[in-house]
Amino acid sequence: xxxxxxxxxxTHPVRLVVLGFAVTxxxxxxxxxxxxxxxxxxxTSPLVAVFTATGAASGxxxxxxxxxxxxxxxxxxxxxxxxLGGLGFMTSASLLGLLxxxxxxxxxxxxxxxxTQSFGLGEVRRVVRAVALVTFTVEAVIAAVLFLRLWLTYxxxxxxxxxxxxxxxxxxxxNAGHSLYGDNLVGFxxxxxxxxxxxGGVILGGLGFPVLFELRHELxxxxxxxxxxxxxLLGYGxxxxxGxxxxxxxxxxxxxxxxEHGVGDKLLAAxxxxxxxxxxxxxxxxxxxxxxxxxxVTDVLMFIGGGSASTAGGIKITTFMILFFAILAxxxxxxxxxxxxxxxxxxxxxxxxxxxxLGVALIVVATLCLLSVSHHTLDQVLFEVTSAFGTVGLSTxxxxxxxxxxxxxxxVLMFIGRTGPIAVASxxxxxxxxxxxxxxxxxxxxx
Amino acid sequence: xxxxxxxxxxTHPVRLVVLGFAVTxxxxxxxxxxxxxxxxxxxTSPLVAVFTATGAASGxxxxxxxxxxxxxxxxxxxxxxxxLGGLGFMTSASLLGLLxxxxxxxxxxxxxxxxTQSFGLGEVRRVVRAVALVTFTVEAVIAAVLFLRLWLTYxxxxxxxxxxxxxxxxxxxxNAGHSLYGDNLVGFxxxxxxxxxxxGGVILGGLGFPVLFELRHELxxxxxxxxxxxxxLLGYGxxxxxGxxxxxxxxxxxxxxxxEHGVGDKLLAAxxxxxxxxxxxxxxxxxxxxxxxxxxVTDVLMFIGGGSASTAGGIKITTFMILFFAILAxxxxxxxxxxxxxxxxxxxxxxxxxxxxLGVALIVVATLCLLSVSHHTLDQVLFEVTSAFGTVGLSTxxxxxxxxxxxxxxxVLMFIGRTGPIAVASxxxxxxxxxxxxxxxxxxxxx
Ligand SMILES: [K+]
Ligand SMILES: [K+]
Numbered sequence: 001x002x003x004x005x006x007x008x009x010x011t012h013p014v015r016l017v018v019l020g021f022a023v024t025x026x027x028x029x030x031x032x033x034x035x036x037x038x039x040x041x042x043x044t045s046p047l048v049a050v051f052t053a054t055g056a057a058s059g060x061x062x063x064x065x066x067x068x069x070x071x072x073x074x075x076x077x078x079x080x081x082x083x084l085g086g087l088g089f090m091t092s093a094s095l096l097g098l099l100x101x102x103x104x105x106x107x108x109x110x111x112x113x114x115x116t117q118s119f120g121l122g123e124v125r126r127v128v129r130a131v132a133l134v135t136f137t138v139e140a141v142i143a144a145v146l147f148l149r150l151w152l153t154y155x156x157x158x159x160x161x162x163x164x165x166x167x168x169x170x171x172x173x174x175n176a177g178h179s180l181y182g183d184n185l186v187g188f189x190x191x192x193x194x195x196x197x198x199x200g201g202v203i204l205g206g207l208g209f210p211v212l213f214e215l216r217h218e219l220x221x222x223x224x225x226x227x228x229x230x231x232x233l234l235g236y237g238x239x240x241x242x243g244x245x246x247x248x249x250x251x252x253x254x255x256x257x258x259x260e261h262g263v264g265d266k267l268l269a270a271x272x273x274x275x276x277x278x279x280x281x282x283x284x285x286x287x288x289x290x291x292x293x294x295x296x297v298t299d300v301l302m303f304i305g306g307g308s309a310s311t312a313g314g315i316k317i318t319t320f321m322i323l324f325f326a327i328l329a330x331x332x333x334x335x336x337x338x339x340x341x342x343x344x345x346x347x348x349x350x351x352x353x354x355x356x357x358l359g360v361a362l363i364v365v366a367t368l369c370l371l372s373v374s375h376h377t378l379d380q381v382l383f384e385v386t387s388a389f390g391t392v393g394l395s396t397x398x399x400x401x402x403x404x405x406x407x408x409x410x411x412v413l414m415f416i417g418r419t420g421p422i423a424v425a426s427x428x429x430x431x432x433x434x435x436x437x438x439x440x441x442x443x444x445x446x447x
Numbered sequence: 448x449x450x451x452x453x454x455x456x457x458t459h460p461v462r463l464v465v466l467g468f469a470v471t472x473x474x475x476x477x478x479x480x481x482x483x484x485x486x487x488x489x490x491t492s493p494l495v496a497v498f499t500a501t502g503a504a505s506g507x508x509x510x511x512x513x514x515x516x517x518x519x520x521x522x523x524x525x526x527x528x529x530x531l532g533g534l535g536f537m538t539s540a541s542l543l544g545l546l547x548x549x550x551x552x553x554x555x556x557x558x559x560x561x562x563t564q565s566f567g568l569g570e571v572r573r574v575v576r577a578v579a580l581v582t583f584t585v586e587a588v589i590a591a592v593l594f595l596r597l598w599l600t601y602x603x604x605x606x607x608x609x610x611x612x613x614x615x616x617x618x619x620x621x622n623a624g625h626s627l628y629g630d631n632l633v634g635f636x637x638x639x640x641x642x643x644x645x646x647g648g649v650i651l652g653g654l655g656f657p658v659l660f661e662l663r664h665e666l667x668x669x670x671x672x673x674x675x676x677x678x679x680l681l682g683y684g685x686x687x688x689x690g691x692x693x694x695x696x697x698x699x700x701x702x703x704x705x706x707e708h709g710v711g712d713k714l715l716a717a718x719x720x721x722x723x724x725x726x727x728x729x730x731x732x733x734x735x736x737x738x739x740x741x742x743x744v745t746d747v748l749m750f751i752g753g754g755s756a757s758t759a760g761g762i763k764i765t766t767f768m769i770l771f772f773a774i775l776a777x778x779x780x781x782x783x784x785x786x787x788x789x790x791x792x793x794x795x796x797x798x799x800x801x802x803x804x805l806g807v808a809l810i811v812v813a814t815l816c817l818l819s820v821s822h823h824t825l826d827q828v829l830f831e832v833t834s835a836f837g838t839v840g841l842s843t844x845x846x847x848x849x850x851x852x853x854x855x856x857x858x859v860l861m862f863i864g865r866t867g868p869i870a871v872a873s874x875x876x877x878x879x880x881x882x883x884x885x886x887x888x889x890x891x892x893x894x
Binding site: 097208210228246250291292293295296297300308309318322323330331335342343347348352353354357364367368371372379381382421425445446 | 697742782800814
């Protein structure tokens, strides 16, 4: 048989994203399996190593307590995996986005066709350098603030304060949510310096490199911002405010979470919960004690996630906002989906639809898998599954108790959650083709 | 202020569907509040009367046991509400579908413009007559089979057998799921004659009048079938088979539901559960004992529902299938959504998207409402909410225990679930307008 002329669903540049992630996970797994990584007296099964590596590289769930199960060597491996996973993903997703927009530009500017199929090495290098610059700058600022606070207010030794602040600045900017503390950030719930600094890192990481790049160059000239940046910022703002209000409302009187706090601390914790659900996975409240409504609100936030080509997961803010604008357009009776004086490309709408629906389908199937092998309730299972798909890392605490099969499902979910949305959207975009004929149109009754 | 020149979201013919339904509910409520409707020794609060009336007219949930709470007079009122609700909805939805397709046809055939804004009375009468004919024919056949079975096998008196068979033939064809038996149809779970007859009525009612009409006239010439009929039949088949397999798989060993049955009875009960979840609401297994996975599978089936302009609820099979074909088209890299050698109208795709996403949003909001006022678990609440939205009537048994606010939410959901999808889709379709300009196109990164 001859090879088919058209490429498979995973076209070449997309495969790079998936492969890069797989290699990071594999290398991290091997390092974590070294005896020196595990605290004496504990053992690390291959499943735990794979789970932790996937969770770290995608910035999602952990299956053992980071601070007690792993040695400092193990913790450094995890931080390195988080950092590499974040850098690698931001870089490859940015390059992919660039490639897609060029390939599509090709349709319009056919003259440049020769340049559009691949990047020059210099171009790749420039993107990698810019991503690294942004990453390390933000992380350095966050680490500095955390260091001063931990050293001066919490009486850590300078060395310990430096170690903890670097670790948490990496997991914050990379939206990975791993913490050295057994209760994550619950102990700092009422410290606005720590909480707002971490939230700042989470937000900057979660906006995505294309947005950060544009803000860096055109911060004072919003009229030049691209549709992508405007939609992402608007969506981020709406979701943060709505999430804060919703979490505050559902937990206001819950004595195990916000109930005992004053109004300011309640709002701070609710704001942090809303921010971190998309999709950093730090927690300053204990989700095992949270109300079922809070879990559902958080599920929605985790599913939507952060910006494209960011360290956050989920179907992405643009995907959600495009669907939102599509409904607005329908309500107005418009044929086109418009936002900020621009028409959203119909192809982008169709891809948003595909990404969102495939995400829903995946979550339903995974939820059924977990429900059938565990005795946990739907709210717990759905939370865990959405957290894995959104590479969030929040948990009601059931991860470690789940049977091996369920943990494998979560690993697969984290893998797909990290690489899936961008891979699916880009693969679809790169495969677009014009047909020379159209079938006769017919209209089924809807609704 | 001057009235706005454009009609509101609820344009005139759409308002008719909503109003007709509201009038049916109001009249039924008044009849149920008559003392003669309630069994001596019991009382009927206004909330119970409104709930029961909405549930009956939309073919959805009941809040009290039909057989014991109501007198025979009350039962007849309920059966009448079911019948009127079904007839009225099938008629008005069919007329609306016809109106929409004409109005859209107007774009193409401008010559007939004068005729497209409204129907002649003769045309309305013809549709009403056809709907009534189909309804009463199917119900008569079902009632006859049930009568013979109940009389000959279950030793009912002829009068009682006639009464029960007519009642259940009405609730079956109208997908209303109300039963005179305290355990619904659990007592008949292993009787294929009763179960398959009721299922037959449910399926015929659930396909929708446009499909039934076409099948009646062109049963032997499938090549003339419209896209609507093909998509509905394919979707109905896929969902029935997939639902049967899923329910059988999740309940196979559950001693409280299928576990004690033989293989044949297991498959029969799973098939019935799959059929009735879309959206008839009879049950031959007790959902209070069902596995959480079964509830989730049933949620999905209830959300999708039956055919357009049918007695079933949900977002409708065509809505679901159009989105399904859209994903297939994306995976193939096509710009258009094709099915059965036809291109699905882009407007239909956008409306399907709007109906599905608004449905999801509504269910999330309602679930949060119920979770915040009740102590039931997410799987129970989600099941109840989806059942109300899909006007199904299945319940894990918590309806009666819910606080008044939650019951009001369910009433609103049943109302919206019944009238919403067709109203939204038609209102959107009737409001379509062409703009004389297009904004410059821009493409955000998706995924
Ligand atoms: K993440
Ligand atoms: K129904």
